Amino acid sequence: MSNSLPQNAVNTLEQLQGKFPGYRRAHAKGEFYEATFIPNGNAIPYTTAPHLQQEPVAATVRFSNSPPDPSAADFLSPAKGMAIHFHQPDGSISHQVCTTVPMFVTKDPKTFIDMLKILGSHKTGIHSVDLGLGVAKLLTTFPEHKNTLLTLKEQLKQPPISYAALNYYPIHAFFLVNAEGKRQSIKYEWHPLKDEKSPSILDNIHLSKNYLHEDLEKRVEKGSVGFELYIRIGEDTDPTDDPTDKWPSDRQKILVGRLTINKKVLPTESLLFDPTIVGEGIDLSEDPILHFRHDAYAVSFDRRNKEDEKTP
Numbered sequence: 001m002s003n004s005l006p007q008n009a010v011n012t013l014e015q016l017q018g019k020f021p022g023y024r025r026a027h028a029k030g031e032f033y034e035a036t037f038i039p040n041g042n043a044i045p046y047t048t049a050p051h052l053q054q055e056p057v058a059a060t061v062r063f064s065n066s067p068p069d070p071s072a073a074d075f076l077s078p079a080k081g082m083a084i085h086f087h088q089p090d091g092s093i094s095h096q097v098c099t100t101v102p103m104f105v106t107k108d109p110k111t112f113i114d115m116l117k118i119l120g121s122h123k124t125g126i127h128s129v130d131l132g133l134g135v136a137k138l139l140t141t142f143p144e145h146k147n148t149l150l151t152l153k154e155q156l157k158q159p160p161i162s163y164a165a166l167n168y169y170p171i172h173a174f175f176l177v178n179a180e181g182k183r184q185s186i187k188y189e190w191h192p193l194k195d196e197k198s199p200s201i202l203d204n205i206h207l208s209k210n211y212l213h214e215d216l217e218k219r220v221e222k223g224s225v226g227f228e229l230y231i232r233i234g235e236d237t238d239p240t241d242d243p244t245d246k247w248p249s250d251r252q253k254i255l256v257g258r259l260t261i262n263k264k265v266l267p268t269e270s271l272l273f274d275p276t277i278v279g280e281g282i283d284l285s286e287d288p289i290l291h292f293r294h295d296a297y298a299v300s301f302d303r304r305n306k307e308d309e310k311t312p
C-alpha cells in the first residue's frame with residue numbers, strides 16, 4: 001500500500017521534523033512503566049470486559065511526548081501521551097491510547113495530513129516546527145477547527161508540571177457491551193490522583209530538556225503516581241463518529257477503577273499500542289479517525305521494526 005492514505009500520513013510525519021530510524025513516527029520519546037489496574041465493579045452493568053470487572057490486572061503504560069523527534073525537549077511538546085496495555089487473565093491485551101487533549105482536530109484523516117503539511121512548512125530549526133506560526137496558519141486555512149486548535153495552542157503555552165498531574169483522554173467514543181449484549185456508548189477519561197498547577201511559561205526556561213521523564217521516575221520511586229478511570233455515558237444525541245466533539249459536560253460520569261504506576265521498566269520487545277485492539281466487552285465506534293489510526297500505526301510499527309537502530 002505504498003500510495004495509501006496511511007502511508008501518506010506516515011510519510012508526512014517523517015517530513016515534519018526529519019526521519020528517526022527505529023523510532024515511532026509520532027510520540028517518539030517515551031518511557032515504559034509496570035502498573036496495576038484495580039476495577040471497582042461499577043462498570044459491570046455495562047460490560048463483560050475482564051479488566052472492568054472486580055479483579056486487578058497488570059498493565060504496561062508508556063508516557064510520551066507527541067513530536068516525531070525523540071530528542072525534542074519535554075516542554076515543547078503540545079500534547080502528552082499515555083498508552084496502556086491491560087493484561088487480561090486469558091493472556092489477551094486490551095489497549096487504550098490517550099492524550100492530554102480532550103478532542104482531535106478533525107474527523108477526516110485527509111484533513112489531518114493537510115494540517116501536518118502546513119505545520120511542516122513552519123520549521124525554524126533543523127528538527128523543530130514552529131507551532132505558534134503553524135497554528136496561526138492552520139487557523140486561517142481551517143477556521144471550522146478553531147476550538148480544538150486554540151485548545152492545543154493553550155496546552156503549548158502551559159507545559160505541565162508532571163505526567164502524573166494530567167488528565168488523559170482516548171478521545172473516541174466506544175461501546176461497552178454487557179452480558180445481555182446491550183451496547184452503551186461511552187467516552188473514557190483519566191484523572192490524576194494529584195492535581196497540581198502547571199508552571200508558568202517563565203518558569204520553563206529553568207526546566208531540563210527531560211524534566212517530565214525525570215520527574216515521573218522520581219515520583220514513581222516514591223510510590224505516589226496513580227490515575228482514576230471514569231466512563232462518561234453517552235446519550236442518543238451524542239455523536240459516536242466525531243472525535244472533534246467532546247459531548248456535553250453534564251453527561252453522567254462513573255468512576256470504574258484506579259491505575260497505580262509501580263515501576264519503570266525497559267521493555268524486552270517492540271510494543272505496539274493500537275487503539276482499535278479493545279477485546280471482549282468493548283466495541284469500536286464508527287469514528288473514521290479511530291480506524292485510520294489502526295492502519296497508520298501499523299505502517300509506523302512496520303518501518304521502525306525493520307530499521308537497524310531499534311528502540312522499543
Ligand code: HEM
Pocket residue numbers: 009010013023024025026027030062063064080081082083097098099104109112169170171172243271272273289292293296297300301304
Ligand atoms: C489521523 C490521526 C492520527 C495519526 C495519523 C496518528 C499517527 C501516529 C503514529 C504514526 C504513531 C506511532 C505509532 C507506532 O509506531 O507505534 C502514533 C502514536 C501515538 N498517537 Fe497518534 N495518530 C493520530 C491520532 C491520534 C489521536 C486522536 C490520539 C489521542 C487519542 C493519538 C495519540 C497517540 C499516542 C499517545 C501515541 C503513542 C503511542 C505509544 O506510546 O506507543 N494519536 N500516532
